[in-house]
Amino acid sequence: MSRWLWLWVVGVGMVHAGQVGVIESRCDAPLPEAMMWLQKVVDRQGYQVMQVQPVGEALAKRGYEGEDFKVLFIGRAADFAEVEASYPSLMPFLPLSLTLAEEGAGTRLTAMPPVANGASPPLSIKRLMTRWRADLTRMARDFNTCP
Amino acid sequence: MERRLGWSNIRCKRVAGLLVLLGLLLASSAQADGPVLSVVSPYSLEETVANLKRSIAAGNFRFVRESPWHGGLLRTRRGAAHTLYFCNFTLAQRVIAQDRRFSQFLPCRMVVSEHRGRVLIQAVDPLYVSRMLRSQRTRADCARVRDAYLSLMEEATL
Numbered sequence: 354m355s356r357w358l359w360l361w362v363v364g365v366g367m368v369h370a371g372q373v374g375v376i377e378s379r380c381d382a383p384l385p386e387a388m389m390w391l392q393k394v395v396d397r398q399g400y401q402v403m404q405v406q407p408v409g410e411a412l413a414k415r416g417y418e419g420e421d422f423k424v425l426f427i428g429r430a431a432d433f434a435e436v437e438a439s440y441p442s443l444m445p446f447l448p449l450s451l452t453l454a455e456e457g458a459g460t461r462l463t464a465m466p467p468v469a470n471g472a473s474p475p476l477s478i479k480r481l482m483t484r485w486r487a488d489l490t491r492m493a494r495d496f497n498t499c500p
Numbered sequence: 501m502e503r504r505l506g507w508s509n510i511r512c513k514r515v516a517g518l519l520v521l522l523g524l525l526l527a528s529s530a531q532a533d534g535p536v537l538s539v540v541s542p543y544s545l546e547e548t549v550a551n552l553k554r555s556i557a558a559g560n561f562r563f564v565r566e567s568p569w570h571g572g573l574l575r576t577r578r579g580a581a582h583t584l585y586f587c588n589f590t591l592a593q594r595v596i597a598q599d600r601r602f603s604q605f606l607p608c609r610m611v612v613s614e615h616r617g618r619v620l621i622q623a624v625d626p627l628y629v630s631r632m633l634r635s636q637r638t639r640a641d642c643a644r645v646r647d648a649y650l651s652l653m654e655e656a657t658l
Contacts, residue, residue, distance in 0.1 A: 375601050375633065403571040406585075408606045411564075412596075415589045419596060422603050430573040437570075437581065437613070442536050444581060444611045445622045448571055452603045463604050468632070470536040 378462045378493035384421055387460035388453055390499040394492050400427040403448050422454035440478040442470035462496050464489045535628045539653040541619040548619050549582050549612050551656040559652055561586040564607045581613035591641060598637040621653045
């Protein structure tokens with residue numbers, strides 16, 4: 354009986370395999386200052402800021418009336434090389450992105466770690482995905498301590 | 501010596517077996533629709549990028565920008581993957597108003613790359629994201645965006 358129960362647990366566990374959520378955090382500074390702080394946080398984690406996309410502004414020009422937000426694209430050269438060589442299915446998820454949105458007088462950060470497109474990516478990719486999640490979580494935590 | 505199985509033992513094993521089967525079925529259905537939409541192109545990488553730009557222009561999207569996929573972090577070489585960014589602003593506004601977490605995925609983007617002689621167009625499936633985030637309100641619009649993505653990919657590879 355215990356062997357069958359164990360198999361059932363594994364089966365259900367597979368349902369949740371690769372199911373990851375969004376990482377969120379908040380900083381009490383307004384968006385421009387929060388963006389500057391985030392770029393320092395990103396740099397400390399060893400990532401390069403590749404692009405800041407002012408999506409909120411583009412939408413506002415077309416009548417969007419919600420809060421302003423920007424998307425920050427970040428990356429590391431070694432990560433791009435590894436994904437391209439070992440697991441091209443992750444390419445649509447790179448560069449990693451963090452979104453900053455106005456929230457009252459402060460700013461909210463949102464990030465979503467990449468999700469594997471299949472049950473068994475190579476070990477090097479699994480490690481990379483674990484590291485991305487840990488790095489984004491750390492960035493979110495440090496973002497929360499903005500001056 | 502003949503081993504006699506009691507009713508409770510047989511019943512127990514059947515229930516356990518059904519539970520295993522159910523678990524595996526649930527697992528396989530969760531994995532069936534992966535997070536990435538992917539189409540193989542019969543054209544070269546450069547031709548596919550050009551085709552996709554034309555599809556975007558002809559579709560209900562505004563082209564935002566194109567850049568090397570690695571953003572210049574890797575040494576540029578021939579056949580490097582490209583990312584195309586584009587947007588349907590009306591749809592984008594509606595989805596963000598329904599669930600602001602989706603601002604994470606703006607602007608829309610597709611990656612064109614070549615691996616072992618095959619050119620691929622790939623994009624994160626917005627419907628998969630909607631399901632993963634359990635965002636019921638965005639489901640219908642994300643399904644529309646997914647259909648639009650597949651149309652763009654198909655047009656670019658005809």
